[in-house]
Amino acid sequence: MILDLIKKRRAVFPVQYNSQPITDEVISKVLEAANWAPTHRRTEPWRFKVLKGDSKKRLGKFLSDKYQETEERPKTVKVKKLRDNPQRAAAVILICMQRDPNKSVPEWEEIAATAMAVQNMWLMCAELGVGSYWSSPSLIEHIGDFTELSEGEKCLGLFYMGYYDEELPSGLRQPVEEKVEWLD
Ligand SMILES: Cc1cc2nc3c(=O)[nH]c(=O)nc-3n(C[C@H](O)[C@H](O)[C@H](O)COP(=O)(O)O)c2cc1C
Numbered sequence: 001m002i003l004d005l006i007k008k009r010r011a012v013f014p015v016q017y018n019s020q021p022i023t024d025e026v027i028s029k030v031l032e033a034a035n036w037a038p039t040h041r042r043t044e045p046w047r048f049k050v051l052k053g054d055s056k057k058r059l060g061k062f063l064s065d066k067y068q069e070t071e072e073r074p075k076t077v078k079v080k081k082l083r084d085n086p087q088r089a090a091a092v093i094l095i096c097m098q099r100d101p102n103k104s105v106p107e108w109e110e111i112a113a114t115a116m117a118v119q120n121m122w123l124m125c126a127e128l129g130v131g132s133y134w135s136s137p138s139l140i141e142h143i144g145d146f147t148e149l150s151e152g153e154k155c156l157g158l159f160y161m162g163y164y165d166e167e168l169p170s171g172l173r174q175p176v177e178e179k180v181e182w183l184d
Pocket of ligand 1: 009010011012133134135136137157171172
């Protein structure tokens with residue numbers, strides 16, 4: 001049942017990944033799931049850049065260099081984490097949103113549609129036994145210095161992917177009843 005998969009999906013972080021590679025076929029399946037997200041006026045605003053191999057190393061170097069450049073007192077632990085995380089992942093996908101040039105829907109709807117695409121990816125990963133999570137460091141505002149973005153394209157985060165060995169914890173949520181008002 002889909003609810004079981006929704007509840008089973010966890011954020012799985014790079015420290016939890018093992019060294020098993022992910023095939024392009026699996027990555028393509030995850031991207032295909034993304035592509036079926038709902039989209040107002042069919043703007044299909046989600047854009048992805050798949051980083052494997054050396055490009056992950058370059059991303060790690062870019063993030064840690066940029067952090068040291070922009071931070072007054074950079075923390076050594078964070079410098080190392082930013083550098084190492086992309087390499088720990090089997091793949092990192094840059095999550096981008098392409099603003100429709102006709103502005104046929106408000107920007108928030110384009111961001112919402114892209115977030116729905118990411119949920120599809122995350123669920124697909126959960127079903128395939130691939131660990132993943134959406135990372136949104138403030139440094140992504142500089143990602144245009146790492147790779148070229150089109151006019152009106154924004155990076156909303158990094159989607160880390162990797163296989164893992166440990167059993168995942170069950171998730172934590174407050175009861176939905178606390179967030180719902182039923183009106184007659
Ligand atoms: C838009 C978005 C951005 C996120 N950014 C980060 C992040 O930068 N760092 C992080 O540790 N987790 C990030 N997460 C993942 C959440 O921490 C994670 O989903 C949350 O802890 C709940 O855990 P669960 O997804 O396993 O239930 C992000 C999630 C979303 C939806």
